[in-house]
Amino acid sequence: MRTRQLLMAILAASILISSSWSQAETTDSEQPFTAPEGLQKLLSSVDDKGAAVIGEEGKAYFEGLPSHAKRLFGEAVANEYIGAATQLRDLLSLELNTSKLEAVLTNNCLLCHSNPAYQDSPTLFSLDPAAVKSPPYMDLKLLLNDVHMRHKLACAGCHGGDPTGNMAHEHPAEWPADHDERVADPKWVPQFCGRCHSDTKLMGQFNPSLPTDQLDKYKSSHHGRALLEGRNPRAAQCVSCHGVHGIQAANSPASSVYSKRIPATCGKCHGDPKVMAGVKVRDGSPIPTDQYEQYKTSVHGKALLERGDVGAPACNDCHGNHAAAPAEVSSVAQICRTCHARNGALFDGSRHKESFEENGWPECERCHGNHAISKTSDAMLETSKGSLCADCHDKYAGEKAATCKATAAHFHDTIVGMAEATVDFKEITLDLAERGLDIEPIDDERRNLDDALKQSRSQIHSFDRSDFDEVAKPGIETMDKMESLVEAAEQDYGQRRNGLLVAAGILALLSLTLWLKIRAMERDQRKS
Amino acid sequence: MSATAPRSGLFGWLDERYGISPLIEFLRHKEVPIGAHPMVWYYLGGMTLFFFVVQIITGVLLLMYYQPGEATSYESIRYIATKVPFGWLIRAIHCWSAHLMIMSLVVHMFSTMLLKAYRPPRELTWLTGFGLFGIALGFGFSGYLLPWNELSYFATAVGTDSVKSVPVIGHWLLLVMRGGEDVSINTLYRFFAGHVVILPLICAGLISVHLLVIQRQGMAPPIHGETARGMPFFPNFALRDLLLWLVCLTTLAMLAVLLPYGPGLPGMEWELGSKANPLAPAYPGIKPEWYFLWIYQLLKEFPAHLLGMEGPEVCLLVVSLLMGVWAVIPWLDRTAQRGRHSPGFTDLGFAVIYFLTFLTLKAADLGVAETPTNDAETAVVATFCAYITLGVAVVATLTRVLVYHHRWFVLSAAALAHIALHGLLGWSYLTVGAVVAVVTAVVLVASGQLRTGAEAGVES
Amino acid sequence: MESSTDAAKHTRRSFLDLVLGIGATGWLASVLYPVIRYLTPLPSAGPSGPVKLSADQVKTLDKERFVIVPVQGKRILVFQDPAQNVRALDARCTHEGCTVQFVPGESVIWCACHNGRFDLDGRVLSGPPPRPLSQYLARQDAEGGVTVTPQTA
Incomplete structure (x- = not known):
């Protein structure tokens, strides 16, 4: 026990010495700081088990602060804005830089609302909202990282009042006084955010490149209309997607509306049948809730969520964001064309265009699907029963079905032939290379074939045999060229082997005769 | 046809001026001892020489297209291997012949060692031969970098790095070899100059001396050679040499056509791969050529620090010591100097063979599918290689006992014990090595055999 | 027996x-x-069709009245005759293979090695060259670009 006490004493002494050193450093320009009694008490307070509430790290951080920051802490404790050791611990553990710390320590709203002595759980900011049973948006750390907070728009900016004054204050006019009313019908939120975000002049001071038409767009959106017209108080508004405290800029990966996180954010509501209950699509049927699940399996979803390709489209790239609306049947194809322009143009010139219009079918979606667009495959062109082309043509093409199917089969066979050739020739060239033959010309042609294959696959969308054949022709020719190149290489190898055979034969003959010669010579030598 | 009679024609004209007849006479009377042991050992030097001549011819041919340089080295070799008619053949023969040359050189050296052909008066033959061995390794090392491909780049980086362990001048030597801190195109220029000018010049000189002393003294007879018969060097032996060279050439042609990129064994392949990229990270499985594998493995067996020095420094010291001892063997082997069998040195030869075999096999990662990444796999390799080496040793020992009636096995037993304890029981290579070395030394001193060079050993 | x-x-x-x-x-x-x-050696690879002169080469042609350009491994002399027509000749002197040059002042092709002289059609005027220079097709388009066809005209 004694040794332990001794150790503690040494530790305490060393802390004292080191702290006096750090104080000495700051005294050059400022008055030395001695912690007032209240702050001292909080700093050294212990919990019911006798352990220090504020650990060494927190204390060290405090000691490292300049005196004026320490003095602010002292004042906040003296004025009872900081009223609990746990609150002080939380504030210290954030390890804020000095300027941010000053902003926090001079913000009475924040100090008071993080003081468990004054606040009940619904209005208490803490580092762990779940532990103190407050709502998730009462997270102190998120709040301090909020993009508004970083631009010096603190609590009072939305909630009103004076952060340097006492707690009693008026709310802004747009703020519904009654809490239950605020939560039950958040119709007021868009206008409230729009106070600033629709003000071009005001927004220009912070982020001139940020648009200010969100509110207008929102009003035209399905979400906006459902909410503002009072049809659905659950319809998404600003905070549904952007969050409450802790809003981040949309291009920050931490934001809930960052492109990679959008599908999950939309899916939070659209994937939940309870939230979607009662919402109907145009034809009156209930809205499906499997879009997010489907999207995750789609080629776009995989590109965005698995490969992290932020250029791949998320929900908002087709449906819009603030003006979110389901794409009309006629406009789906236009949305696809924003990226897949060539295929769209080919389709527009094709015979399908007309029949699709007659039947009122969506264009791309008809074959490729919507939320679950899968990676296209050559198997889509198969003409057996149950395949994409055959089913549709059997049903709608009438007499022409057979011709159509023959064309599809031609597309399929040509493309599969080329695709298989690219794989086969790769193996062949590897084999040739291992035998020391020159594969460069074959490899060059293979690149051409790859290119022709891509072009041909795209050309399918013209649904025209002669157009397709024209595009596929270079590919077929390349295949022939490669065939003859491989043959030439094989011939070269054959020549090498034949050459070897001849040379080895000659050498063997020479060796043999030389051996006979030596024997004959030695026989003579023995005789003489 | 008497050689002394004056002759007309070109020969007469030359003989009159340069006195060639005595040389012919000398050659006519020169004899190769035969009978006491298989003649095959006498052909190895000639075979090595043949491969060296092939190297010169194909090397000169490659020079006609090779362009050293950052943007040309790799490309020109690629051009030779793919576009130039028979370029692939010339390159493949150059590579194959290089490996076969070093193989026949190594066998030549060990046969010379085991048959004690180094004994007086042929110390200088041994010494020049040892020098030629070093030159051959230099040829291999410098030539490896010239294609400037990924494999050669990293192997050279590793290989030149060990130079820095030389005391005092290590860093300077590294700078001189690399032409800078890192392996760069400057290194390639230096290696190119070494490969095509410096080494060939030194080599030509050494080969001249080596051949001159052999021709002057004749080939070493077996240690009890008084009874051996003789075969005329010219034309009998020379024609046999020629025959062997024809066989070698045929073999070379076959290997070059059927396996243009080598047999695919570790340290014995020369597929061009991709161009060297100094900024690309190294990948597993990079190995030097097979004749450097034992040093490469020995470096791996040494810890980072040993005896207050850095591991590689100690390793280099050990290798230098071994090489030094090997070079002065003719002066160490007092028994053979007196024209008697020295079983101790015979056994030393075998011990060295086992030592090198095990390390080489282990460096080749035999026994596992891919380059080992953890200790367990390394242990598997060690065990597998130990079994192979021990198997080889059993066969060799049985042959020695039954055919050659050898009776002295202390050193080879020590080498095998080292391999067995490390490979089969998983003990540290270095610790076991040190223990075995000490025990062997004690045994030798105690039995008084160290000084007498096992004179007391049974003579066969 | x-x-x-x-x-x-x-x-x-x-x-x-x-x-x-x-x-x-x-x-x-x-x-x-x-x-x-x-x-x-392998035949030198390169485009076998007509070769268009680079901007630099055309500039030299305008300034010096002639330029030597490589076409399929051959040296070809492209020059402007007094009538401002662009013409082309083999630049390799038929004597010892030196590269010839155009002398605008005298309207001759001259080889400096052994003072061989040719007229603008490549015929030998004086000196040791045994054969005339081969002629090639050269054409200047409206934009000033020059094309040389590696066939004897």
Whole structure:
């Protein structure tokens, strides 16, 4: 026990010495700081088990602060804005830089609302909202990282009042006084955010490149209309997607509306049948809730969520964001064309265009699907029963079905032939290379074939045999060229082997005769 | 046809001026001892020489297209291997012949060692031969970098790095070899100059001396050679040499056509791969050529620090010591100097063979599918290689006992014990090595055999 | 009897020598063939059609009145004759293979090595060159670009 006490004493002494050193450093320009009694008490307070509430790290951080920051802490404790050791611990553990710390320590709203002595759980900011049973948006750390907070728009900016004054204050006019009313019908939120975000002049001071038409767009959106017209108080508004405290800029990966996180954010509501209950699509049927699940399996979803390709489209790239609306049947194809322009143009010139219009079918979606667009495959062109082309043509093409199917089969066979050739020739060239033959010309042609294959696959969308054949022709020719190149290489190898055979034969003959010669010579030598 | 009679024609004209007849006479009377042991050992030097001549011819041919340089080295070799008619053949023969040359050189050296052909008066033959061995390794090392491909780049980086362990001048030597801190195109220029000018010049000189002393003294007879018969060097032996060279050439042609990129064994392949990229990270499985594998493995067996020095420094010291001892063997082997069998040195030869075999096999990662990444796999390799080496040793020992009636096995037993304890029981290579070395030394001193060079050993 | 075996032996020996000779010749051929093929340079690769002069070359042509351009591994002299027509000749002097030049002042093609002179059609005017220079097709388009066709005109 004694040794332990001794150790503690040494530790305490060393802390004292080191702290006096750090104080000495700051005294050059400022008055030395001695912690007032209240702050001292909080700093050294212990919990019911006798352990220090504020650990060494927190204390060290405090000691490292300049005196004026320490003095602010002292004042906040003296004025009872900081009223609990746990609150002080939380504030210290954030390890804020000095300027941010000053902003926090001079913000009475924040100090008071993080003081468990004054606040009940619904209005208490803490580092762990779940532990103190407050709502998730009462997270102190998120709040301090909020993009508004970083631009010096603190609590009072939305909630009103004076952060340097006492707690009693008026709310802004747009703020519904009654809490239950605020939560039950958040119709007021868009206008409230729009106070600033629709003000071009005001927004220009912070982020001139940020648009200010969100509110207008929102009003035209399905979400906006459902909410503002009072049809659905659950319809998404600003905070549904952007969050409450802790809003981040949309291009920050931490934001809930960052492109990679959008599908999950939309899916939070659209994937939940309870939230979607009662919402109907145009034809009156209930809205499906499997879009997010489907999207995750789609080629776009995989590109965005698995490969992290932020250029791949998320929900908002087709449906819009603030003006979110389901794409009309006629406009789906236009949305696809924003990226897949060539295929769209080919389709527009094709015979399908007309029949699709007659039947009122969506264009791309008809074959490729919507939320679950899968990676296209050559198997889509198969003409057996149950395949994409055959089913549709059997049903709608009438007499022409057979011709159509023959064309599809031609597309399929040509493309599969080329695709298989690219794989086969790769193996062949590897084999040739291992035998020391020159594969460069074959490899060059293979690149051409790859290119022709891509072009041909795209050309399918013209649904025209002669157009397709024209595009596929270079590919077929390349295949022939490669065939003859491989043959030439094989011939070269054959020549090498034949050459070897001849040379080895000659050498063997020479060796043999030389051996006979030596024997004959030695026989003579023995005789003489 | 008497050689002394004056002759007309070109020969007469030359003989009159340069006195060639005595040389012919000398050659006519020169004899190769035969009978006491298989003649095959006498052909190895000639075979090595043949491969060296092939190297010169194909090397000169490659020079006609090779362009050293950052943007040309790799490309020109690629051009030779793919576009130039028979370029692939010339390159493949150059590579194959290089490996076969070093193989026949190594066998030549060990046969010379085991048959004690180094004994007086042929110390200088041994010494020049040892020098030629070093030159051959230099040829291999410098030539490896010239294609400037990924494999050669990293192997050279590793290989030149060990130079820095030389005391005092290590860093300077590294700078001189690399032409800078890192392996760069400057290194390639230096290696190119070494490969095509410096080494060939030194080599030509050494080969001249080596051949001159052999021709002057004749080939070493077996240690009890008084009874051996003789075969005329010219034309009998020379024609046999020629025959062997024809066989070698045929073999070379076959290997070059059927396996243009080598047999695919570790340290014995020369597929061009991709161009060297100094900024690309190294990948597993990079190995030097097979004749450097034992040093490469020995470096791996040494810890980072040993005896207050850095591991590689100690390793280099050990290798230098071994090489030094090997070079002065003719002066160490007092028994053979007196024209008697020295079983101790015979056994030393075998011990060295086992030592090198095990390390080489282990460096080749035999026994596992891919380059080992953890200790367990390394242990598997060690065990597998130990079994192979021990198997080889059993066969060799049985042959020695039954055919050659050898009776002295202390050193080879020590080498095998080292391999067995490390490979089969998983003990540290270095610790076991040190223990075995000490025990062997004690045994030798105690039995008084160290000084007498096992004179007391049974003579066969 | 003995003489007949001797004779047989003799024919056998000479047959052996013959085979040996044939083998040695064949061996020499099989070694030399690859080496000769290896040493024979490949035809220089390059576009075989008409070659368009680069902007720099056209600039030189305008300034110096002539320019030497490489076309398919050959040196070709492109020059402006007094009538401002662009013409092309083989730039390799038929004497010792030096590169010739156009002398605008005298309207001759001149080889500095041994003072060979040619007229603008490539015919030898004076000096040692044994043959005329080959002519090539050169054409100037409206934009000033010059094309040389590697065929004798």
